[in-house]
Amino acid sequence: MTFTSTFGLTAAVLALEAIFGYPAFLLRVIGHPIMWIGVLIGATESRLNRQSTNAQIQKLSGVVALVFWLACVGICGVVVTRLLGTSIFGELVLALLATSLLAQRSLHDHVRAVATALEREGVEPARAAVGRIVGRNAADLDEAGIARAAIESLAENFSDGVVAPAFWLAVGGLTGAMLYKTINTADSMVGHRTPRFANFGWGSARLDDLVNLPAARLAALLFAAAAVFGGFASAREVWRATRRDAPKHLSPNAGWPETAMAGALGLKLGGPRVYGENVVDGAFMGDGRCDANAKDIFRALELFRRAAAIQICCYAALALVFIWRG
Incomplete structure (x- = not known):
């Protein structure tokens, strides 16, 4: 595929997914491609991740597994693209399949559910709603903590x-996007720093950081542009906060969109948070107020839609x- 076709495909897929999400009839008929990738990763991880071996062998096994997952998914992507990319109807099916690799609609709806619960029903229902989209402990979050957690997750x-x-759909067509989602899914499944996955998931975690690097900066730029067009803040204010605070984040990528969001909304995001029994002493992003509420979540959703x-x-x-x- 040429950049002309992949850029056009990306615009079409983004628009379709924003309006309709992943089509329900496709979910019923063929399931969800991310589920298939998860099954592939789970089936091979249990065989290749031997806890009795030393750290270097575990890392090597994890890299071999990652290459195998990428090869399987990449071959599928190439075959599907060649089968479907030869007619207008096939390209439409290709675009519908590609909507499964994006999460605009579902992300918006899940975060909006938190804002609605917090505004109409109170803290307890909002805690349950935010607990579905964040990994941290939600049981002890107050109103501001719930709002900030939802906004951080959105960013x-x-x-x-x-x-x-x-981005990877535009660069490499359906195959590029599928390979990205394989890396991202592998990181979410085996990239944790736990005794089981600390070594085996090392390659997946490092590669995920690498492939997300351009998108994190691009997401921050999109938030900055959306802030200007939406009258939230100036691009200079957003970008100054981002350049200053993003490198402080524990993740090499997550700090960029989070800080851009914080700068655009005039909030302070990040800071200490609890995951399971562990307290993560994260840095604060932005220099605004900490007392976020449901209205701030709705403002964040507006910024998200504009971006x-x-x-x-x-x-x-x-x-x-x-x-x-030409």
Whole structure:
């Protein structure tokens, strides 16, 4: 596929997924591709991740497993693209399949559920709603903690659930996006720093950091642009906060969209949080107020929608530029 076709495909897929999400009839008929990838990873991990071996052998086994997963998924992506990319109907099916690799609609709906619960029903239902989208302990979160957790999740997942798969879809077509989602799924399944996965998941975690690097910066730029068009804050204010605070984050990527979101909304995000029995002493992102509420979540969702719309327009414009240049 050429950049003309992949940029156009990316714009179409982003628009379709934003409006309809992943089609329910496809979910009933063929399931969800991410589930298939998860089954593949789970089946081979249990065989290759031998706890009795030394650390270097475990790391090597994890890298071999990762290469195997990528090879399987990559071959499937190439075959599907060649089978479907030969007609208008096939390209439509290709676009529908690609919507499964994005999470705009579901992410928006899950975060909106937190805001609605917090505004209409109170803290307890909101804790349950936010607990479905964050990994930290939600049981002790107050109103501000719930709101900040939802906004942080929205920012981070915009990067790795929307911007990153769209970026790799534009770069490598369906196969590129599928390979990205394989890496991202592998990181979520085996990239944890637990006794079982600390060594085996080392390669998956490092590669996930690498492939998310461009998207994290792009997500921050999109939030900065959305802040300007939405009257939230100036691009200079957002970018200054991002450049200053993003490197303080424990993740090499998550700090970029989180800080951009914080700068745009005039909030302070991040800080200490509890995962299971562990307290993570994270740095604060932004220099605004900490007392976030449901209205701030709705403002974050508006910023998210504007950033998503800008992204669609950018890919559509790039497709038109390549068409115009022949």
